[in-house]
Amino acid sequence: MRLPFCIGCMELIRSDKLVFEYVRRDKNGEVDGFVRAIDEVSLEINQGDFIAVLGPNGSGKSTLAKHLNSILRPTEGTLYIDGMDSADSDKIWDIRSTVGMVFQNPENQMIGTIVEEDVAFAPENLGIEPREIEERVKESLITVEMLGHRKASPSKLSGGQKQRVAIAGVLAMHPKCIVLDEPTAMLDPVGRKEVIRAIRALNDVENITIILITHNMEEVIYADRIYVMNKGRMVMSGTPREVFSKPEELEENHLAVPVVTRLAHELRKAGMNIPEGILTRKELCEAICRS
Amino acid sequence: MIRDITLGQYYPTESVLHRLDPRVKLWGTLLYVMSLFLFQSFAGYIVASVFLVSLIIMSHVPVKFMLRGLKAVFVILAVTAVLNVFMTPGRVLVSFWKIKITIEGLRTAAFMVIRLVFLITGSSIMTLTTTPSDLTDGLEKGLGWLKIFRVPVHEIAMMMSIALTFIPVLLEETDRIMKAQQARGADFESGNIIRRAKALVPILVPLFVSAFRRANDLAIAMESRCYRGGEGRTKLNPLKYAMRDYAAHGVLLAYLAAIIAVAVIF
Amino acid sequence: MQIIVNHIDHIYNPGTVFEKKALSDVTFKAEDGEYIGLVGHTGSGKSTLALHLNGLMKPTSGGIYYDGVDIASEGYDLRSLRGKVGLVFQYPEHQLFEEDVFTDVCFGPKNLGLEPEETEQRAYESLKAVGIDDDRFYVSPFDLSGGEKRRAAIAGVLAMKPEVLVLDEPCAGLDPQGREEILSIADSLHEMLGITVIIISHSMDDLAEHVERMLVMHEGKLVMDGPAREVFMHREELESMGLAVPEAQAVLSDLKKMGLPVRDDLITIDEARREILRVFGRQA
Structure with a gap:
């Protein structure tokens, strides 16, 4: 039997011409047509990668996220998660504990009435022994620096803290990959920083694959690779430097580059000797001083 | 009150x-x-x-x-x-x-x-x-024998616990929607009973919409954390x-x- | 319409263990047609202040005056005040409730007791002002896209023809294009209609590109008030409050620290670009 990809490579996710269509109905409930939310998307993600998926509202990025954890199944094409076919309904629980999801609204994903119960929810569902659950809850809360709040009620936490608890709740499943669907969209700048710092630490220290879906450009400069989606298609991909070197192309896809990158780009256009794809303020200042 | x-x-x-x-x-x-x-x-x-x-x-x-x-x-x-x-x-x-x-x-x-x-x-x-969660745990375990009569004890306990978590969230939401409609000139205080009942529509519709949206989000969040009912579940x-x-x-x-x-x- | 906020305090749950001072001795004055950014860390009291501006909350002490009249005075018509001071809440699309967009926008003017003709006229103008096309007027507000919903909700407030418009985090959750659409609506309301616009936001970059004056709240107090340019000069102070300065200005002030002879009181990307090019002797 030929496996869809080789064993031993660190490949975690591979999709080939993934398509997702849903039926659109008119006011009377009659079928009005099909909507292609994802249009022939091919992806390859390795264990330990930090991937960012960018795209305007309605570009299909959240729909793609829901496929990665088998909440939605492909209409056409294939999607393999850690060697498991996402269309195989026997594998659904294995896939869901391999790829964890964190969603946008922190209030709508809290299940427990206190923090540690919420974190314990997934391992409880997996039927893990109480002592082991306790262990996992503790280590997950330590990882996101929330152990001090283990007995707190989620409603008393700030947005950034709630989102970190949500991340801990996923970590307690010991996943290989975490997909975060606009985790900072509802947070203030302090909360954003907390969450991004926690995500980066997971990737650096625990080598967990991160797939960050966002339209906040400042958050993606640390990613290993960026995919840009628009109208269900994968329209750009590359390292942050490569993608941000094309501000005009990003704008065509209703996105914008970070302020620093834009300033660098315009200075370069005006004739200054500044390299393409500058990402941080420090880089820009140094480039200006050198020129 | x-x-x-x-x-x-x-x-x-x-x-x-x-x-x-x-x-x-x-x-x-x-x-x-x-x-x-x-x-x-x-x-x-x-x-x-x-x-x-x-x-x-x-x-x-x-x-x-x-x-x-x-x-x-x-x-x-x-x-x-x-x-x-x-x-x-x-x-x-x-x-x-x-x-x-x-x-x-x-x-x-x-x-x-x-x-x-x-x-x-x-x-x-x-x-x-x-604590509310202890209470629902107590109900679930204390009334576990009702399962023999096909009473969905786990589901009822889970529903109670979710309801308890979301009561403060929805109360806050109600307050926010009320203020937002008041900012558009809505008046909840004057008029007879029928007028007052009618005045509630601009609060209730958004509240229901939001409650359904939250329910949908929560259901997906629970599923993605491997929830599949009470069978085979353990407890922290x-x-x-x-x-x-x-x-x-x-x-x-x-x-x-x-x-x-x-x-x-x- | 001139606004005077005179030494207002607001205390939540006074006399209980939950007592919390949300506003403390806040004083400022805004003249007709100003364009103001209101910033502060979460919990700094900026949203509470917004609720005071149209009488949805009453100060525990101190007073608010519109055109010289105290809104807490006997017989002041609070309902007509809500017509004059429009308040757009965070995620305003969550308050849409009618069967179609147009009827929803009519809700505000109808509450003001206007004639149906005038009501519809205003609804039409407001929807046009936020860039909603005619063919979207009679669809359910729940079928609009995220950005359209937000704009329709803003139209619902605009239809009351406010003289002052307060927008609480109007861009939250929108993609870059959606943000730009909302901010350009705010710009045109300020420029074309001469409305006083107050934007509450966390994004200093957005504010730097748009507003003229900045109010900074911290722990219930109004700690800074002045032209945006001057307020952003206090980088260390702002950062100690968990706030930032616009990225363009941060670049300039970093360059200055590195020894380049640049001005650091410029805040927009375009200004920064010109200034850097000036120093390097290139024409912009």
Whole structure:
């Protein structure tokens, strides 16, 4: 039997011409047509990668996220998660504990009435022994620096803290990959920083694959690779430097580059000797001083 | 007003009652409520009072906090009292125009009010000393035998626990939507009942929409964290009887014996 | 319409253990047609202040005056005040409720007791002002896209023809294009209609590109008030409050620290670009 990809490579996710269509109905409930939310998307993600998926509202990025954890199944094409076919309904629980999801609204994903119960929810569902659950809850809360709040009620936490608890709740499943669907969209700048710092630490220290879906450009400069989606298609991909070197192309896809990158780009256009794809303020200042 | 209702609220502090197994507290409350309706005599009320007062002391919940809960049901208490005072036939004590106050009426009214106060305070002791999640755990495990009769005990407990988590969220949301519609000139305070009911539409529609959206989000979040019903689920802190729970059962038995004794003797 | 906020305090749950001072001695004055950014860390009291501006909350002490009249005075018509001071809440699309967009926008003017003709006229103008096309007027508000919903909700407030418009985090959750659409609507309301616009936001970059004056709240107090340019000069102070300065200005002030002779009181990307090019002797 030929496996869809080789064993031993660190490949975690591979999709080939993934398509997702849903039926659109008119006011009377009659079928009005099909909507292609994802249009022939091919992806390859390795264990330990930090991937960012960018795209305007309605570009299909959240729909793609829901496929990665088998909440939605492909209409056409294939999607393999850690060697498991996402269309195989026997594998659904294995896939869901391999790829964890964190969603946008922190209030709508809290299940427990206190923090540690919420974190314990997934391992409880997996039927893990109480002592082991306790262990996992503790280590997950330590990882996101929330152990001090283990007995707190989620409603008393700030947005950034709630989102970190949500991340801990996923970590307690010991996943290989975490997909975060606009985790900072509802947070203030302090909360954003907390969450991004926690995500980066997971990737650096625990080598967990991160797939960050966002339209906040400042958050993606640390990613290993960026995919840009628009109208269900994968329209750009590359390292942050490569993608941000094309501000005009990003704008065509209703996105914008970070302020620093834009300033660098315009200075370069005006004739200054500044390299393409500058990402941080420090880089820009140094480039200006050198020129 | 909503903040005044202590029934159903949890008061975080440290006490023996807080540490008791929720199942014991559930059975205890049930027993206590039943005992209130068994008593007909003065002696019975003394037994119930002693029991209640010692529970209040043991709970470490400030009495003031508990009594605040009664403020919310004051109207019910007053109506009960008035109805009983005027409606009970018997030996007339005072009479004017068509209204008669009887000795029996006063007696029944006093007993009814005491009964209600005891009932509310007694059951609020349970909720004040038990976190909502313990309470649902207790229900799930304590009523687990109902599964034989196809009662979806786990699902009911899960629903209760989610409802409890979302009550504060939805209350806050209601407040926000109300203010937003007021900012668009909506008026919830004037006009007759029909007008006021109509004025609620701009609050209720967005509230329902939001509740459904939240429900949908939560369902996806639960599924993605491998939730598939109660089958095969374990617990972070499984309920287990400790010595104090057996001791509490002993106390409850003693109380039961006392009730029966009082009922037989008086 | 002139606004005077005179030494207002607001205390939540006074006299209980939950007592919390949300506003403390806040004083400022805004003249007709100003364009103001209101910033502060979460919990700094900026949203509470917004609720005071149209009388949805009353100060515990101090007073608010519109054109010299105290809004707490006997017989002041609060309902007409809500017409004059429009308040757009965070995620305003969550308050849409009618069967179609147009009827929803009519809700505000109808509440003001206007004639149906005038109401519809205003609804039409407002929807046009936020860039909603005619063919979207009679669809359910729940079928609009995220950005359209937000704009329709803003139209619902605009239809009351406010003289002051307060927008609480109007761009939250929108993609870059959606953000730009909302901010350009705010710009045109300020420029074309001369409305006083107050934007509450966390994004200093957005504010730097749009507003003229900045109010900074911290722990219930109004700690800075002045032209945006001057307020952003206090970088260390702002950062100690958990706030930032616009990225363009941060670049300039970093360059200055590195020894380049640049001005650091410029805040927009375009200004920064010109300034850097000036120093390097190139024409912009």
